[in-house]
Amino acid sequence: MAYFPLFIDLWGQEILVVGGGPIAARRIRVLREFGCRILAVAPEAVTDIKEMEKEMPETVRWLQGTYEETDPLGMDGRPLTRPLFVLAAAGAGVNKTVVRDCRLLGIPVNDASEKENCSFYFPGIAKHGEAVAGVISGGEDHRLAAVLSEAVRKAVDAVMENMDQEGPA
Ligand SMILES: C[C@@]1(CC(=O)O)c2cc3[nH]c(cc4nc(cc5[nH]c(cc(n2)[C@H]1CCC(=O)O)[C@@](C)(CC(=O)O)[C@@H]5CCC(=O)O)C(CC(=O)O)=C4CCC(=O)O)c(CCC(=O)O)c3CC(=O)O
Numbered sequence: 586m587a588y589f590p591l592f593i594d595l596w597g598q599e600i601l602v603v604g605g606g607p608i609a610a611r612r613i614r615v616l617r618e619f620g621c622r623i624l625a626v627a628p629e630a631v632t633d634i635k636e637m638e639k640e641m642p643e644t645v646r647w648l649q650g651t652y653e654e655t656d657p658l659g660m661d662g663r664p665l666t667r668p669l670f671v672l673a674a675a676g677a678g679v680n681k682t683v684v685r686d687c688r689l690l691g692i693p694v695n696d697a698s699e700k701e702n703c704s705f706y707f708p709g710i711a712k713h714g715e716a717v718a719g720v721i722s723g724g725e726d727h728r729l730a731a732v733l734s735e736a737v738r739k740a741v742d743a744v745m746e747n748m749d750q751e752g753p754a
């Protein structure tokens with residue numbers, strides 16, 4: 586059965602991202618446009634994440650260390666963050682631990698390496714101001730999700746360009 590796109594207000598919310606590779610970076614780049622604060626936990630982070638942290642230190646923060654040693658959700662007692670949801674984008678083994686912890690704490694969680702573990706999917710996004718479209722393929726064909734997302738971004742850009750020229754409908 587197809588998933589229903591719920592649009593939620595992220596303003597002022599905290600989001601935890603576990604992992605600092607290209608997939609974490611791609612998702613942080615999207616999330617930072619939605620008014621939330623993002624904590625990324627990983628022993629190593631790609632340049633893109635370090636640059637986003639430099640550009641928007643109030644919005645993006647990278648904590649260097651493994652998920653296990655930094656214990657951001659406070660499984661041992663002291664949480665560093667109270668996230669609205671968690672994106673697990675490290676390796677499959679670490680992601681599994683994160684999913685287990687989130688389920689214990691009742692926090693919605695996304696596992697980028699295993700769709701069966703996800704309590705929600707991360708969509709491809711087209712955004713222009715407050716107009717937003719989110720795209721998934723139902724979890725079965727990720728290339729299709731990427732291609733459709735790009736097509737929607739192009740369509741949104743074209744409509745907005747027309748509106749700039751002609752004024753609102
Ligand atoms: C189910 C879902 C769960 C979630 O993560 O939320 C998921 C899961 C997985 N993706 C995998 C692989 C790839 N995903 C992409 C691309 C995107 N994947 C995205 C979302 C989702 N991916 C969720 C719903 C997806 C849907 O409905 O189809 C997008 C939309 C958003 C984003 O990621 O930003 C983004 C396009 C964004 C854009 O273009 O704007 C590419 C292509 C590329 O990167 O160019 C590849 C490699 C090519 C290939 O394998 O086909 C793997 C195997 C991992 C591995 O093998 O290690 C899994 C794990 C599994 O299937 O279990």
Ligand SMILES: NC(=O)C1=CN([C@@H]2O[C@H](COP(=O)(O)OP(=O)(O)OC[C@H]3O[C@@H](n4cnc5c(N)ncnc54)[C@H](O)[C@@H]3O)[C@@H](O)[C@H]2O)C=CC1
Nearest residue numbers: 604605606607608627628629651652674675676677697698
């Ligand atoms: N959903 C999607 O669109 C896609 C998902 N994937 C999956 O997403 C995940 C991430 O992909 P990439 O960024 O390409 O991986 P990557 O291997 O380049 O990056 C992994 C990141 O996790 C960090 N990490 C490793 N151990 C950790 C720990 N214990 N705690 C915290 N962070 C830790 C590493 O330092 C690194 O920053 C993989 O599991 C991969 O299977 C891959 C392609 C597309």
